[in-house]
Structure formats: structure tokens, C-alpha cells
Amino acid sequence: MRKLWEDSFANHLSEQVKKSIYLYDEDGCCGYLWHVFSYEKKNCLKEKEADTAFYHVPKQSCYIFYQHVDDAYILENASSLTADDVMNEEDVYIVDKEFNGFPKKVSHTQGM
Numbered sequence: 001m002r003k004l005w006e007d008s009f010a011n012h013l014s015e016q017v018k019k020s021i022y023l024y025d026e027d028g029c030c031g032y033l034w035h036v037f038s039y040e041k042k043n044c045l046k047e048k049e050a051d052t053a054f055y056h057v058p059k060q061s062c063y064i065f066y067q068h069v070d071d072a073y074i075l076e077n078a079s080s081l082t083a084d085d086v087m088n089e090e091d092v093y094i095v096d097k098e099f100n101g102f103p104k105k106v107s108h109t110q111g112m
Contacts, residue, residue, distance in 0.1 A: 001018055001064065001065045001070040002033060002065075004099055005033055005093060005095060005099065006018075006023065007035065007099075008095075008100065009033075009036055009042060009099075009100035010023060010033075010041070010042070012035045012041075012042075013036070015040065017029050021035045021039040021041060022035055023036065025093055029069065030068070032067060032091065033067065033093060034091070034093075035076060037067070044057075046048050050083070050104070051082075051083035051084075054082065054104050055081050055083065056080065057101070058074075059075070059078040059079050059081055060079070060096075060097075060098070061074060061076045061077070061078055061093050061096070061097050062074075062075050062078045062080065062081070062094055062095060062096050062097060063075075063076060063093075063094070063096075063097060064086075064092065064104065065092070066091055066092050066093070066095050067090075067091030067092075067093070074097070081094070083104065083106075086104075086106050087106065089106050090106065091106070092106045
């Protein structure tokens with residue numbers, strides 16, 4: 001799942017840049033996928049603006065997966081899913097099944 005996410009949202013980055021933003025789990029860093037956004041290597045909406053956009057985007061079905069867990073979940077009929085549903089989660093990623101829209105992440109640094 002992580003590789004599909006990387007291929008979809010970080011494919012414009014060289015391997016050198018991916019290493020420089022700690023996209024991979026090496027040298028004591030956890031390889032957080034959301035570093036693509038926090039290091040501003042891909043544009044994204046932030047905070048309330050991101051939550052509002054996520055609320056309004058049509059969601060048929062999506063994948064939900066976590067940074068530190070190898071399992072992924074498929075949520076069918078996801079139209080009622082909102083940012084509030086995952087606000088207490090850490091390092092969770094939500095993406096449509098085609099990996100081409102509404103990537104949503106909640107990192108352990110949000111709200112800090």
C-alpha cells in the first residue's frame with residue numbers, strides 16, 4: 001500500500017530527494033509518507049481548509065492505512081467519512097481506490 005501511495009504522490013521526486021526528506025525507513029527515521037507534504041515537495045491543503053475540502057469531495061470507496069501497521073482497510077460507501085472520524089488517529093492515510101484523488105493524512109505532529 002505504501003509503495004502505491006509513493007508511486008502516486010511522490011513519483012515526481014528523485015531517489016535523492018526522497019532520501020533527503022526521510023521518505024524511507026532508514027537511519028532511525030520512520031519513513032513517513034506525509035513528509036512529501038511537510039517538506040513541501042507536493043502542494044496540499046492544510047488544517048481546516050483540508051478538512052473542509054475532504055468533507056465535500058465525493059467518496060465512493062477508499063483505502064485507509066497506517067504508517068506503522070502493515071494492514072490496509074477498504075471502506076466501501078465512504079460518502080459519510082469526514083476528517084473528524086480520524087482526528088484522534090496518528091499517522092493514518094486515506095486515499096481513493098484509484099490513488100488519484102483526495103489523499104488525506106493525519107500525522108502525529110498535527111496540532112503541535
